[in-house]
Amino acid sequence: MVKSISYPAQARALLALGLPLIGSNIAQMALHVADTVMVGRYGTVELAAVVIGSSTFFVVFILGSGFAQAVMPMVASSLARGDEVQVRRDTRMGLWLSIGFALLTVPFFWWSGRLLHAVGQEPRVAELGQDYLRIAGLGMLPALVVVALRSLLSALERAGVVLWATLAGVLLNIFLNWLLIFGNWGAPELGVKGAAIASVATQFLMMGLLALYASFHHELRRFHLFVRFWRPDGTVLRQVFRLGWPIGLTGLFESGLFEAAAIMMGWIGAVELASHGIALQLAAITFMVHLGLSNAATVRAGRAFGMGDVEGLRDGARVAIVMSTGFAMATVIVFLAFPGLLIGLFLDPANPQGGEIIAYATGLLAVAALFQMADSAQVMALGLLRGIHDTRVPMIIASVSYWLIGIPVSYILAFRLGMGGIGLWLGLVVGLVVAAVLLMLRFWRWRGSEVQPA
Template structure:
């Protein structure tokens, strides 16, 4: 049993791992922001189609990423026990399941236009959304493989390379967007198709960089990750599947809450949907900090869990929650005091609908400030629970909080009660708050934590 760490020591360890993860999360988010900003300069209808197309891609990605995310706590616990063979087994089968899922998504993306129409989107938005998804969907395989490799490298506390690979992807994505959306340097002007090509190409680049690093870096060769990769390992496959599918469904329930809000916002109008997309991008950027700290907490909790260090697990959890909460307070202040300058970054100054979008998005950013603390608490609780390999009950909590509370409340406030987009976002606040309370209760009532002296 290792010596008990002080809270400052826990904070330092969390930041050493968490800062590169936060940076890579923000850089990953910058890929999506670049699409939104640059397509927003191209046109309002095009922006609305990319908002709904990106949201659809993200929902499906989140469902499939559970297997890749399961690699992180499993590898962290195996490393704490000194079992390097299990590290390779778990990672390989996480990659197998990720690849298999990506193949199953191809028909969904190809016929996505009918799906978007069935969900009540305007015909032109649905048509352009399908154009986007037919190309961007090719990036599902590299995106999921990338997530599994990211989980491995994070558990190995080698997240720095993830950050640099993602930054390289951001630069490539911005360049390809500039080239293909607007037809610069003699390239064809492709609009939303150009944005989709840029996104898929970027995912392939980042996957290749992390795969090469994982295969050939001297510190990682001993894992022999891709040697005889084709050989199945059914025991590890079952373990990754059991831990991973609830993670995927939990993410689906949460992202489904936001996707439902985007769909219902589309029923109100294109300007409102574009405003929703901008406000949600701002909230998502700040969420990347909480997510990075949560990922770091998963690794730290997984290692403590692997060697049975319950006091270290408890103290590390407290430290992570305090740090995430402090950042949440800073974000609330910024959202309430400086919304307009942030919103205008997403709009062409010459856009005739710009003032309408700014005004509507400003009110939505105020709603985002309301759920900032709840969002940070729920994602931190999920990260800690995954560190102790607890994923099924959190999945049930997520289903209740987001789909039985969040979505119905959003609909009732927006339409029967006539509150429109503000009502939709108040429903988000309700769902996230319930999830935060129940997930935190679940973690702190877990027997390994509750049995420890104060």
Template sequence: MNSATGIPPAAGPRPAVMGYPAHARALLALALPLVGSNLAQMALHVTDTVMLGWYGVVELAAVVLGASSFFILFILGAGFAQAVMPMVASALGRGDEVQVRRDTRMGLWLSLLFGAAIYPVMWWSGPILIALHQKPEVAALAQEYLRIAGLGMAPALLIMALKSFLSALERAGVVLWATLAGVALNVALNWMLIFGNWGAPELGVRGAAVASVATQVLTLAVMAGYAGLHRDFRRFNLFQRFWRPDWPAFRQVYRLGWPIGLTGLFESGLFEAAALMMGWIGTTELAAHGIALELAAITFMCHLGLSNAATVRTGRFQGMGDRAGLRAGALVAIALSGVLSAIIITVFLTIPAPLVRLFLDMTNPGAEAIVAYGSALLAMAALFQLADAAQVMALGFLRGVQDTRVPMIIASVSYWLIGIPVSYVLAFPLGYGGEGLWFGLVVGLAVAAVLLMLRFWRGPWVSDRRADSGVRRRA
């Protein structure tokens, strides 16, 4: 057994059964760096927002709009990069190192192709944003930002694909350190290029875009160098004859990846729609919603890291054909997710007001009203934790066994045919306002969690009765 990861080697005699503590140690060893890298990725967005806020109000609005548009397109394209993680994990479980190279390489190909294909949308984003009723001056600045930042779409997706490759190999530590270095570099470049410090020209919004692209390119260079040159990974020959197509692997990554991208789009769209409806209620309510959602997003990054680790381990055990290990690992992941949820719920329910105040200047008029409303929403966010943690964990398990199309359908129905209508009815016809809107989100996420968990635990990857009865007969 590999003492560093807790996962037995694919080749050789049948591995010994792992106990629950060993599963927990192995899962946490992989999950903690992934959680850290997710939080560091959020810090990139936060630093851009804060530093543009220092520069100007219109510029801040333009970058928030542009970055949101970039993120939605990124989520759609990231499905191909995310598909690499379970595919590589399963191939490693089977001991098929050639397939590791094939799947990763085609994941990189699809990421490049998507980045090139989507760039025209960002180049002509101004008219699109105006058609969506954005102010012309903000739309023009957002287009200026996206025309530069869009050049970073392909590098950002390639980073995600390499992150999936390294995470499947249980080397997530380098992902964390590369992301943290990227945050520091982004802050320095923003300071130099937005404001014109250190002898650089003052570029404002364009400076923020240049800083983002430069950070992505340099982070990509570090991760590609590590993946291609480190002695532990040279055997994969990841970039050897990179230009040669591998159409069977290409089709497989595409088949697995596009539903992942759409699932992410459905979920992010759910929260965009919620923000739009909260804006109908009032400005104070929208501000409180934004703060509560930011806190929920921070906690979600923790659940997402745990889910990504569960994807890798589920894929490994699925590749080895070890159903007992797969079941035990899934139970441990759910237990750890439950503990994390309990901690977050306790924090949200006991100190909501101090958390909301962290985002506000309390000398401003209306700040206390935002604190009061945000504290009420954090009570809903506490309910949110259980549902959100369960659905993202179930998605992690299902991606580990390479089941993505049915989960996509479940997500679309749960979020858009149940969650959004319930939010609307509770908030407006029934008059519960923002709290009703948030409760509708909880309902949509809870339905998704139940259906996705049932999908996983009732699937053949967990228990194949015919295979299990055959084992008993042979015994």
């Protein structure tokens, strides 16, 4: 029988892994914030186009990232069993599936303007959104490879290198944005196209840094990750696929909830959509902390699952949930106390519509404070369930919570009851609360013998 460690030891282990992951998540988010801030200083219509374009990219990225994310719990469990060959097999097939998905997305991004028109975006916003996506879509392959390598390195508890690679990407992204959006130092003034080029270059830099580390670090060479990479492994490919596709769809259902909100906000107006983008960016920054803790909980749960340590798994879950809840409570206070200061960071003081955006986004940020607790709970439950290789039922829970409850409630409150953007965001709160409750019940009702490794 495996002896469980104490709560303080669980907390130290979780933080040792979680802090670099939180840092890398925030740094990754900084890439998107940089685009929003710098394009926001370029123009309101351009900001709306990047908001809708980057949201569309993110939805597709989330769907494809399920295979890469499946690498994390699979590698963690393989390591717990001492099976290093399986670590290589899991990671390689996660990379195979990620690369294949990325190649399939190229036509979608190239003709994305028709989709943006079809969902009711203003013609100029849709045109600029397509310009952005035709370039940014080329970054899908390196972006997914980064997730797969990040999953491997996190499971190996080497998340620090992910943080440093992401920070390097942030610096490159900011510099290229400054150079290409505004045409500084004699570079062409490309606007939204410049932001897209910067994003693609950043993703390739991060992929290269992580691939070099995973290949040549003296303690990781034993995995021979890229040796005869072209050789297929049908058994493991199917295992990664079975565990990964529900993860991707679960992420799609959640991100699709916010994408649908962005589309509906676009029906209201460009100022409202820009306000939505800023408020959502602020909420997403705080979410990165919960996501980092959730990723760390996945690794810790995956290792406990691989060793058959059910008691240690539950103890680690309690620690992770307490940490995430504490941060959510602090976020509520900040959002309610300093809305104008936070929103103003994203706007040029000379923007003639800045006052309208700040006023509208302040109301949205107040609603965002409401769903902090629910959002932290649902992502933590998902991370713990993935650690025990349980992904299909959570996918169903997400689909019901977000699409059969959250989106209809948002539409009814916003348009049928005339509550506008505030009502739209209140619908998001309802969907997140339902998901949090059902996912937490799913995890705590698990008895240790109901789910088998993929």
